[in-house]
């Protein structure tokens with residue numbers, strides 16, 4: 504069997520690569536992309552079989568633009584994986600803390616280190632590409648005034664020294680990633696979790712009504728996220744993750760929820776995986 508081709512934003516040693524390996528194992532072909540949108544484009548062009556994309560982080564919160572991408576491209580969600588995120592300040596060998604003028608990293612990583620960076624206002628923080636690409640740049644360009652904020656794998660691969668370890672603001676820091684597939688690989692056996700998207704009317708109790716349907720059918724709502732509908736003031740998409748034990752109860756809840764919502768979409772049905 505061919506190796507699955509997995510599109511990620513970033514390069515080898517990025518957190519997305521770590522997430523892809525945690526979900527699929529080592530035997531994958533990585534399709535390295537420069538943006539989240541490009542990962543979906545790779546899937547559309549059939550240059551990849553799957554996309555692995557971060558959706559929320561315990562410090563930085565939900566990645567709202569990624570919800571919109573998922574909705575717009577409409578590829579089925581087929582799984583999830585969570586990763587512990589540990590970040591270090593990585594410098595070219597010989598560079599001392601006093602020499603550092605700039606810190607470069609991925610915006611998600613930078614948001615997780617704001618407390619540390621606030622203590623050192625002399626270091627200018629610059630948003631750049633993925634954490635591993637930043638580490639590679641420090642190595643390739645032998646940067647003597649710039650550190651990368653990245654993980655241990657990047658430090659080893661690009662031979663950088665950690666001037667400071669574990670600089671994330673909260674030590675119990677994790678990121679949840681979703682796995683999207685082309686339609687061909689979109690059906691998962693025996694699912695017990697789904698990602699849904701719907702709109703509820705703008706009147707008293709309309710969202711409560713939908714949520715009650717899930718409660719009455721013993722469906723656990725593990726996450727809910729609202730997002731404005733583009734170009735329609737006061738209208739929102741609700742993204743909900745639901746989990747169940749009895750498929751019949753899930754089917755019944757969906758049937759009832761359809762009556763009280765509009766633009767109801769099942770983004771994917773998959774196996775719950777909250778191992779960190």
Ligand SMILES: O=C(O)C(=O)Cc1ccccc1
Nearest residue numbers: 517518519609611612633634
């Ligand atoms: O830059 C990376 O390595 C990424 O994969 C993005 C990211 C950064 C921090 C936490 C989760 C994902």
